[in-house]
Amino acid sequence: MAHRYKVREIAQQCGLSEATVDRVLNDRPGVRENTRAEVQQAIADLDKQRAQLRLNGRRFLIDVIMHTPQRFSDAFRSAVEAELPAFAPALVRARFHLWEAGTTAQMVDELTRIRGTHGVILKAQDEPDVAEAIDRLVSSGVPVVTYATDVPTSMRCGYVGIDNHGAGLTAAYLVDQWLGATASDVLITVSRTVFRGEGEREMGFRSGLRPSGRAVVEVTDSDGIDATTERLVFDALRRHPSVRAVYSPGGGNTATLAAFDRLGRDCSVFIAHDLDADNRRLLRDGRISAVLHNDLRADARTAVRLILQHNGALPAEPAKPTPIQIVTPYNLP
Incomplete structure (x- = not known):
């Protein structure tokens, strides 16, 4: 043979x-x-x-483009920078294009202006114009890896991140188990509906919580920014006095808890995503119950590896969904 x-x-x-x-x-x-x-x-x-x-001796330049709250982009940037030396003897550098609030047109413009890159790691809206911009990049020979939230109709070479629908189901299970016999509806905070990942988390959560009969109160279009989140959550809590639990796939958790505090309301169960600096502090202080977390450094390593594979520098390896870790104050890494 x-x-x-x-x-x-x-x-x-x-x-x-x-x-x-x-x-x-x-x-x-x-x-x-x-x-x-x-x-x-x-x-x-x-x-x-x-x-x-x-x-050996090869140089690669990768662009990281993300529309996301700064707390998350800071954490992912640190993960990427920590992983790049692991690809020695190649020299891999990264450019970062990060913003908290913006439009689809801004994202398309950013993708259109990219030059001299060996690949793009992208967290973007699942919109037709974005998909077309990705397709133009890929057709020009630039591989694009979507991260945390997918644009599946595009020609992107892979998606890196957790099973978002499964994460929503997991959150629903935890919320219902911890609430037990407590009569409570649940608030869900979504940063923006055009992000497919958060939409999949929300669908999974609603599906998992449906048998309990608990109502789901949605707050959206905050971009995960604290000031906007606090205002929207405060208004929602005033309209729905039965809410005593929160699932937050979109961030802004300090602001959400501030809205509860302003109304003198307790939050019995709070499930969040990602171990950023805010969530670490809130876990240590007992303000949130658990964080659904994935290893950002492992994600960064996988995303960079996919780009190098598509540049013929590494052998092909299939990308697998990132495992979900349930982090509590007692197993906080």
Whole structure:
């Protein structure tokens, strides 16, 4: 059977005879499983070494474009910057284009102006104009990886992030379990409906909470900005005195709790997303119940790897959904 490495090369790597390696590669009988495992590990090691040679001396420039609250963009920027040295011997640099509030036209303009890049990591609205801008980039040879929220109708080369629908179901389960027999409706805060990821979280949450009979009160279009969030939540709480729990897929949690405090209302259960600085503090202070978190550094590493793969610098590897971690004050990393 033809193989990408010579039998002699694999035998040298694993310290076995060429005859043994040949039997493994051709799936012949009489070979122990641990011997097969040694040969497969040798091939994997050779793949890594080949990848290192392809990376040696190469330079890559990646653009990170995000419409998101600063608390999240700061955390993701730190994750990207921490992971870039791991791609040595290649030199990978990143440019960041980050803003909290803006329009679809602003996002399209930013995507249109990108020049001299080897790839884009993108958190953007799921809008037709955005999809078309992504398609133009990809058609010009620039791979685009969507992050945290997808634009699935585009030609993007991959999505990195959690299963958002599953996250919403998880939040609904936690809220209903912790509320128990307490009569309470639930507030959900969505930063903007054009972000597919938050929409999927909301759909999962509504689906999971439906059997409980609890009403879901929605606050949206805050962009996750504190001042706007507090005003919208305050108005919603005044209109719905039965709300005693919150699911926040869109952020602005300090502002949401400030609105409860202004009305002298308790929040019995609060489920949030992402371990940014605000949520760490709120967890330590016992103001929120749990955070649905994913490892931002692992996300950054996967996104950069996808871009390097599409530039032919690394072997192809399928991207898998990021596991969801349930973080409480007692397992806060």
